[in-house]
Amino acid sequence: MPLPMPPRDLFLFLMIVLSWGLNFVAVKLGTDQFPPIFMTFLRFIIVSLVLVPFVPMPRGNWWKLLALSFTMGTLHFSLVFTGISGVDASTAAIAVQMQVPFAAILASIFFKDRLGWRRILGMVIAFGGVAVMVGEPRLGDQYGSLALVLGAAMAFAVSSVQMKKTQGISGWTITAWISLLALPQLLIVTWVLEDGQMASLHSADLIGWGALLFTALGSTLIGHGLWARMVTRYDINQAAPFTLMVPVVGAASGIIFLHEPLTVPFLIGGTLTLAGVGIIILRRPGLGAPVRERL
Secondary structure, eight states, rough: OOOOOOHHHHHHHHHHHHHHHHHHHHHHHHHHHHHHHHHHHHHHHHHHHHHHGGGGOOOOOOOHHHIIIIIIIIIIIIHHHHHHSSSSSSHHHHHGGHHHHHHHHHHHHSSOOOOOHHHHHHHHHHHHHHHHHEEEEGGGGGHHHHHHHHHHHHHHHHHHHHTTTTTOOOOOHHHHHHHHHHHHHHHHHHHOOOOOOHHHHHHHOHHHHHHHHHHIIIIIIIIIHHHHHHHHSSSSHHHHHGGHHHHHHHHHHHHHHHOOOOOOHHHHHHHHHHHHHHHHHHHHHGGGGGGOOOO
């Protein structure tokens, strides 16, 4: 029987939702001042400095973590940060939720997880919602950036499959070492694909540095720290539905703080996408939860 939820724990869940939802605005503000992959590099430096001294060495799992540092660390975050830099934060907050149907598809392939007609219906609705948003005129030249966000969602789904094979390691240990192992990869990628890194360090203002710190500390340490605490206290089918509020907060914060337009196609497409994702999560709550402590 599900545990009753006192007001304090409800408040903590809402803090998690806020920290993850507002992260889309923070990334958008940060990538206005830092090259996006370079910002990812800086973010992982901060996370590594804060976490690595306090977690054990993952002996016997280095190759698994190295592979995960590429898909989750370098690929997912480079794609999502670069995508958000070129698309509205509100659109990215909705589109990145496609990681849930992508993860369901991969789980059915690699783990023989039966989809069932309800989850298939949820996927169709979610993909239909993205199609409606793609057809929105205001996207204009943002289609490439939206594709990067969807690519980031697929990379996250792939890392979900990898994560199932890293048993016996705490989420904080995985987060710390993936962040550290991804640093040389990100340094090479930003050096090859971007420029203006050093100039951004000198020109960034308090908003830029604050956004960077929020993505590293607010989203990771506060959001995921609280999440790790709450999922040990409640069943995943009680906790996972709260993740459906994250894209709502993300979209709303983009509209409120960045003055992004709220249009009818976006409202319809976003609602359909979240409805489809909601069906999948409610049928399989674990798909809505972050991969251990999501970076």
